[in-house]
Amino acid sequence: MRLTSTMIASTLAATCMSLAFVLGACLGEDATLPSDTNVADAAPASATDAGSTTSPTEDAAPKPTADAADAGPTTFCATVPKPDGGQFFCADFDGANLGEGMKTTLPDAGTITRVTDLHYSPPASVALRGPATLTWEATGAQRVKSIDARVRVNPAALGGAVPATTGSIAILEVFTGDSHVSLRYTRGGTVESGTYTGFYVEGSTCPNACALMQKRILPSLPFNVWTDVRLSWDLTDGATVVTFDGAPAFNGTTVPSTSTKVTTQLGLEENASSPLVGQHAFDDLRVWVQRL
Numbered sequence: 001m002r003l004t005s006t007m008i009a010s011t012l013a014a015t016c017m018s019l020a021f022v023l024g025a026c027l028g029e030d031a032t033l034p035s036d037t038n039v040a041d042a043a044p045a046s047a048t049d050a051g052s053t054t055s056p057t058e059d060a061a062p063k064p065t066a067d068a069a070d071a072g073p074t075t076f077c078a079t080v081p082k083p084d085g086g087q088f089f090c091a092d093f094d095g096a097n098l099g100e101g102m103k104t105t106l107p108d109a110g111t112i113t114r115v116t117d118l119h120y121s122p123p124a125s126v127a128l129r130g131p132a133t134l135t136w137e138a139t140g141a142q143r144v145k146s147i148d149a150r151v152r153v154n155p156a157a158l159g160g161a162v163p164a165t166t167g168s169i170a171i172l173e174v175f176t177g178d179s180h181v182s183l184r185y186t187r188g189g190t191v192e193s194g195t196y197t198g199f200y201v202e203g204s205t206c207p208n209a210c211a212l213m214q215k216r217i218l219p220s221l222p223f224n225v226w227t228d229v230r231l232s233w234d235l236t237d238g239a240t241v242v243t244f245d246g247a248p249a250f251n252g253t254t255v256p257s258t259s260t261k262v263t264t265q266l267g268l269e270e271n272a273s274s275p276l277v278g279q280h281a282f283d284d285l286r287v288w289v290q291r292l
Contacts, residue, residue: 075095089101093282093285103134126281131269135266153221172264174265179259201242217250235259266285
């Protein structure tokens with residue numbers, strides 16, 4: 001079951017049970033994950049708590065030796081140390097396959113492009129326009145304990161006057177069959193009971209009773225520069241952390257989940273009357289999943 005703010009609004013008149021952090025909305029929508037191309041099995045690896053500061057990072061990557069340099073350039077993911085257990089996925093978008101082992105979804109007006117003149121780690125990044133998305137799934141027999149997703153994001157600015165709208169777009173999202181947590185952007189939508197322009201965290205769940213949580217984020221992603229965006233979610237208690245270049249943007253509780261499958265999604269997924277945004281370039285995605 002995939003949850004969106006649109007369906008929350010459409011079912012608001014239905015009977016729902018309130019939670020302590022609920023805005024009073026019931027969510028529900030039958031949906032399927034994108035089914036286009038290139039699904040890669042998660043490589044076995046390891047993980048610590050999603051809220052930990054010790055996730056795999058380029059800072060810990062080994063320095064290339066002289067022999068390695070002679071063999072040719074090394075991609076970012078080839079240098080990232082893998083954890084000892086759990087599931088770990090890395091995509092640096094440096095190969096010929098734009099999806100890098102992820103599912104691609106290209107609705108009308110959506111594009112995914114390999115970019116060689118804009119990247120955090122050479123030789124390339126991937127740029128998304130419109131409602132285009134890239135997703136990676138982690139499945140297993142045991143319940144998911146936590147997920148830690150990190151990616152470099154470089155958003156382009158729009159020129160001229162840009163009208164306000166009431167909807168939003170998801171930049172980075174992690175979701176299960178009944179719950180999701182996402183980093184979103186709106187230009188004139190309602191967040192925390194007031195009109196708002198900027199980034200915010202949204203969490204929703206609807207296993208039985210439904211709940212929605214939204215929280216404004218004061219820091220903004222700067223235009224035309226790379227920012228290391230991290231979203232970690234502990235599914236057992238809903239603890240959620242968002243950082244921009246390591247600086248706290250959100251640290252609180254969103255929603256829990258008891259799923260055995262979790263999905264990470266990059267892109268400009270639209271919701272309702274979505275705001276216009278410039279091209280977003282992504283590089284060096286790392287996803288780390290651990291189970292109970």
